[in-house]
Amino acid sequence: MGARTGKEYIERLRASRRTVQLDGETLSSGIPDHPAFRGVVRSYAELYDMQHETELRDVLTYESPSSGDRVGMSFMVPRTIDDLLRRREAMKAWADHSFGMLGRTGDYLNSALMALSQAGPWFAQADPGFAENVRAYYERVREQDLLLTHTLVPPQSNRSQGASQQLGGAVSARIVREDEGGVVIRGARLLATIGPTADELLVFPSTVLKGTPEDAPYSFAFAVSCDAPGLRFLCREPLDHGRGRFDRPLASRFDEMDAVVVFDDVHVPYERCFMLGHPELCNTFYTDTTAAVHMTHQVTARTTAKTEFMLGLITCLTEAIGIGQFQHVQENVAEAIIALEQLRALVRAAEADASANEFGVMTPRWEPLNAARNWYPKLYQRFPEILRKLGASGLMALPSEGDVRGPAAEDVQAYLQSATLSGPERVRLFHLVWDTCISAFGSRQALYEYYFFGDPVRMAGAFVGSYDREPYAARVRDFLERSGEPVPAA
Numbered sequence: 001m002g003a004r005t006g007k008e009y010i011e012r013l014r015a016s017r018r019t020v021q022l023d024g025e026t027l028s029s030g031i032p033d034h035p036a037f038r039g040v041v042r043s044y045a046e047l048y049d050m051q052h053e054t055e056l057r058d059v060l061t062y063e064s065p066s067s068g069d070r071v072g073m074s075f076m077v078p079r080t081i082d083d084l085l086r087r088r089e090a091m092k093a094w095a096d097h098s099f100g101m102l103g104r105t106g107d108y109l110n111s112a113l114m115a116l117s118q119a120g121p122w123f124a125q126a127d128p129g130f131a132e133n134v135r136a137y138y139e140r141v142r143e144q145d146l147l148l149t150h151t152l153v154p155p156q157s158n159r160s161q162g163a164s165q166q167l168g169g170a171v172s173a174r175i176v177r178e179d180e181g182g183v184v185i186r187g188a189r190l191l192a193t194i195g196p197t198a199d200e201l202l203v204f205p206s207t208v209l210k211g212t213p214e215d216a217p218y219s220f221a222f223a224v225s226c227d228a229p230g231l232r233f234l235c236r237e238p239l240d241h242g243r244g245r246f247d248r249p250l251a252s253r254f255d256e257m258d259a260v261v262v263f264d265d266v267h268v269p270y271e272r273c274f275m276l277g278h279p280e281l282c283n284t285f286y287t288d289t290t291a292a293v294h295m296t297h298q299v300t301a302r303t304t305a306k307t308e309f310m311l312g313l314i315t316c317l318t319e320a321i322g323i324g325q326f327q328h329v330q331e332n333v334a335e336a337i338i339a340l341e342q343l344r345a346l347v348r349a350a351e352a353d354a355s356a357n358e359f360g361v362m363t364p365r366w367e368p369l370n371a372a373r374n375w376y377p378k379l380y381q382r383f384p385e386i387l388r389k390l391g392a393s394g395l396m397a398l399p400s401e402g403d404v405r406g407p408a409a410e411d412v413q414a415y416l417q418s419a420t421l422s423g424p425e426r427v428r429l430f431h432l433v434w435d436t437c438i439s440a441f442g443s444r445q446a447l448y449e450y451y452f453f454g455d456p457v458r459m460a461g462a463f464v465g466s467y468d469r470e471p472y473a474a475r476v477r478d479f480l481e482r483s484g485e486p487v488p489a490a
């Protein structure tokens with residue numbers, strides 16, 4: 001089958017019978033047409049359609065080594081630096097389509113799965129069957145172009161305790177029994193973004209939480225179909241309130257639903273299991289396989305697109321109301337430019353210094369990408385702040401589309417025009433600014449960027465722990481030794 005069209009994605013979703021709990025209702029069908037999902041489903045469908053556009057086909061797809069069909073570029077196993085650049089170009093093209101507002105486009109987890117599929121010997125430490133399972137699963141996802149999401153973190157009951165201790169161990173998803181065909185899972189995981197609209201759910205270890213030997217029943221990596229019997233998605237309030245594209249240009253298109261995942265004795269066949277038990281291996285799941293590096297490569301393509309959008313939006317805003325000549329405004333514009341250039345530099349450094357990992361996969365250098373991964377969650381918070389400061393009360397002088405096209409149209413034309421825009425044009429621009437920095441959608445984006453890859457505080461700790469600082473400390477010690485009379489040692 002190979003790379004899907006948007007229609008094929010929607011048809012598969014429409015045929016699926018899953019359990020989605022939303023605002024007091026239990027939905028089992030009709031997801032693509034439901035008001036909470038139809039905007040984002042349409043946006044995802046557009047991404048799949050892009051794979052078939054003549055000028056993008058070679059950017060977004062390549063020839064499958066098994067079937068010869070065109071398949072998504074994010075599945076390609078990179079062997080050269082040029083392959084890495086091709087992967088990034090494809091990821092950037094998708095990210096540009098949503099200004100980086102869609103965090104769970106398929107290329108994010110396809111990148112992880114690609115790396116995992118090549119790390120057979122690492123999985124074989126636990127069971128040679130797992131190595132085969134992950135490879136076969138990767139091929140299936142690639143050939144059917146399935147959309148994956150993941151859930152990694154136990155519920156937020158009591159963070160002073162590990163998963164095995166929270167409320168007597170009965171809250172977090174765990175293996176309650178094994179049978180001949182696989183395992184049975186009961187409990188919950190904190191969150192799966194796009195769970196209600198994805199095809200498959202990866203239930204993987206956390207990127208930062210570390211398991212102990214007692215956490216063995218809570219330590220696993222497997223995949224389930226989003227319509228697996230017993231699986232339920234418990235959704236937050238939708239952020240697309242049906243206000244349309246003029247009033248909510250982003251929320252109406254890109255509201256990726258977040259949902260708690262409940263496993264009510266979900267049976268997972270053995271062939272979908274990639275790790276069972278082995279907390280110590282789960283703790284190094286992403287690093288030893290280099291999945292984290294390839295995921296971050298995708299993330300930086302997306303955050304580059306998002307930063308370009310921020311720079312563009314700040315520029316349109318300052319031009320519209322004639323504030324671009326003020327020095328403090330220029331300082332804010334410079335902040336966005338510097339952020340963009342630093343991000344690009346980190347990505348290029350990681351690609352230029354790439355090397356093959358132990359499984360023969362060309363892998364960007366981790367430290368620059370890890371720096372970007374640690375930096376962006378905090379950096380992103382500045383953009384809404386800058387937009388609010390520069391937009392000021394203009395963000396409140398914001399009639400809706402109904403006013404722009406209705407009885408207030410003359411007032412909008414007369415009094416809401418700006419230095420460079422007509423009244424309706426200014427209102428349209430300011431709705432985009434609003435949806436980026438004030439609306440519930442905008443707030444969720446800020447929270448997403450801060451947390452989606454894990455708690456930045458603990459990511460920083462992991463970065464410090466893994467970064468080789470010794471050469472620099474040695475230089476300092478050497479300087480101290482050289483710079484005067486010896487002093488008594490400790």
Ligand SMILES: Cc1cc2nc3c(=O)[nH]c(=O)nc-3n(C[C@H](O)[C@H](O)[C@H](O)COP(=O)(O)OP(=O)(O)OC[C@H]3O[C@@H](n4cnc5c(N)ncnc54)[C@H](O)[C@@H]3O)c2cc1C
Nearest residue numbers: 150151152153156159191192193447448451452454455457
């Ligand atoms: C919009 C959004 C979408 C998401 N989508 C997904 C998804 O699709 N799949 C998925 O698996 N996850 C998803 N996540 C969850 C994400 O992985 C977590 O938010 C992240 O790992 C942090 O964990 P937490 O939210 O449970 O915070 P907590 O761990 O509960 O932390 C709460 C606060 O306490 C502090 N804290 C807690 N424990 C410690 C500690 N041991 N040491 C120091 N400080 C501590 C934290 O610094 C933080 O300030 C999403 C999150 C958001 C916000």
